[in-house]
Amino acid sequence: xxxxxxxxxxxxxxxxxxxxxxxxxxxxxxxxxxxxxxxxxxxxxxxxxxxxxxxxxxxxxxxxxxxxxxxxxxxxxxxxxxxxxxxxxxxxxxxxxxxxxxxxxxxxxxxxxxxxxxxxxxxxxxxxxxxxxxxxxxxxxxxxxxxxxxxxxxxxxxxxxxxxxxxxxxxxxxxxxxxxxxxxxxxxxxxxxxxxxxxxxxxxxxxxxxxxxxxxxxxxxxxxxxxxxxxxxxxxxxxxxxxxxxxxxxxxxxxxxxxxxxxxxxxxxxxxxxxxxxxxxxxxxxxxxxxxxxxxxxxxxxxxxxxxxxxxxxxxxxxxxxxxxxxx
Numbered sequence: 001x002x003x004x005x006x007x008x009x010x011x012x013x014x015x016x017x018x019x020x021x022x023x024x025x026x027x028x029x030x031x032x033x034x035x036x037x038x039x040x041x042x043x044x045x046x047x048x049x050x051x052x053x054x055x056x057x058x059x060x061x062x063x064x065x066x067x068x069x070x071x072x073x074x075x076x077x078x079x080x081x082x083x084x085x086x087x088x089x090x091x092x093x094x095x096x097x098x099x100x101x102x103x104x105x106x107x108x109x110x111x112x113x114x115x116x117x118x119x120x121x122x123x124x125x126x127x128x129x130x131x132x133x134x135x136x137x138x139x140x141x142x143x144x145x146x147x148x149x150x151x152x153x154x155x156x157x158x159x160x161x162x163x164x165x166x167x168x169x170x171x172x173x174x175x176x177x178x179x180x181x182x183x184x185x186x187x188x189x190x191x192x193x194x195x196x197x198x199x200x201x202x203x204x205x206x207x208x209x210x211x212x213x214x215x216x217x218x219x220x221x222x223x224x225x226x227x228x229x230x231x232x233x234x235x236x237x238x239x240x241x242x243x244x245x246x247x248x249x250x251x252x253x254x255x256x257x258x259x260x261x262x263x264x265x266x267x268x269x270x271x272x273x274x275x276x277x278x279x280x281x282x283x284x285x286x287x288x289x290x291x292x293x294x295x296x297x298x299x300x301x302x303x304x305x306x307x308x309x310x311x312x313x314x315x316x317x318x319x320x321x322x323x324x325x326x327x328x
Contacts, residue, residue: 003011011167011192016201023287024096024212026047026048026050026053027053027056030057031057031061031085032054032089033056034048035048035086037311046221049079049082051079051080051081051082051326054079054081055080056079057085058074058081058085058208060083060110060259060320061085062113062121062123062174063120063123064090064111064112064123064124064125064176065081065084065226066112067111067123067125067178067288068111069109069125069127070111070125071115072144072194073109073178073180074178074268076180077184077185078183079184083183084178084185087184087185087186087187087267088176088185088186088187089273090187090190090191090273090274090275091093091186097174097311104131104181104262105130105179105180105233106108106125106129106130106131107127107128107130107179107180107181107262108128108130108131108132108177108178108179108263109125109126109127109176109178110124110125110126110127110128110142110175110176110177110178110244111174111175111176111177111181111231112125112126112144112173112174112176112242113142113173113174114151114171114172114173114174114239114242115171115172115173115174116153116154116155116170116171116172117154117170118172121151121152121153121154122151122239123143126142126144128142129235130230130260130293131143133177134146135256136255136256136257137255137256137257138248138255138256139245139253139255139256140204140245140253140254140255140256140258140259140260141149141243141245141253142243142244142245143239143241143242143243144155144243144244145239145241145242145243148240150230150239150240151238151239151242152236152238153171153229153236153237153238153239154177154236155167155170155171155231155238156231156235156236156237157231157234157235157236161278163231164196164198164205165195165196167195167196167205167207167229167237168192168193168207169192170226171207172191172192172195172209173189173207173209173225173242174187175187175188175189175209175225175244175265176188177267179263179264179267182190182264182267182268184264184267184268185267186263186266186267186271188213188223188225188244188266189209189210189211189223190209190210190213190226190276190280190283191276191279192209192276192279193208193209193227193280194208194209194210194280194284195207195208196285198210203229204229204230204232205228205229205231205237206226206227206228206229207227207229208224208225208226208227209224209225209226209227210222210223210224210283211223211279211282212282212283212286213262213265213266213311214257215261215262215265217250217263217264219248219249220249220286220289221246221247221248221249221254221262222246222247222283222286223244223245223246223262223266224242224244224247225242225243225245226241226242226243226244226245227238227239227241227242228241228242229285245259246258246259246262246263249286249289249290249291250290250294254266255296262269269304
């Protein structure tokens, strides 16, 4: 829709009534376009900063953000929904700054949305306390579903082997973590699955939506949303397990205290816009580093084994030689 529908030819948009611009033009834009429009002039910056515009964009992009708990947390952000959108829009979490937040993180709110072919099929909001000794010392993993709960999808499970590729292409997950105390958020899921694996025995499908970050010592970690899917030939694919965890380069799930430091660093540290290809490249780099580390450990362990064997043989022959000498 062009601006000529609202103003005579030759009339500047700045002369059009602000309500018309906001609710008939700006209201039709997506987040990226609205942000670009706000840079056009001081006038447009004022119009584009209207929170209702950004709330509509957040709610349409992530249906879970309409939940009262999320709305309450986002309303305290510096620029409300605009700040939240800027924090949560897909980006790379590659660097973490050693920055102390203004207050302790007593809870994390998870706003989770699952899509099929860009249409939302499931949304949920969860609260996780982060100050108990149990949280601090236990492996950090958030479970989205109850043990017997499943999420149906329109994706058919086929015997021709195409289900894996179609699931990797069409199933999408957004997992936004919100820190209400420090008024920050971060989306820890990649835009598409960076890895899809079939279980060798039952052929259940596992999808991984991971972003690579680094802790404050510079060690690479991955924030991973792991989705396990089940299905039978001719039936719909169902999601039976959806969980979020932080893993180090050795594949170990980190504890609550370590994970919280990394997540807070990701919220407050340097981030940059990324795309699907860049996310997969970063994950492939992480996986290669993981494989190289595993091979180095194996070589080191083989070297130690050989050293212990050589030492044992040396001791054995020394004892044998000593025994023979005494017998003479």
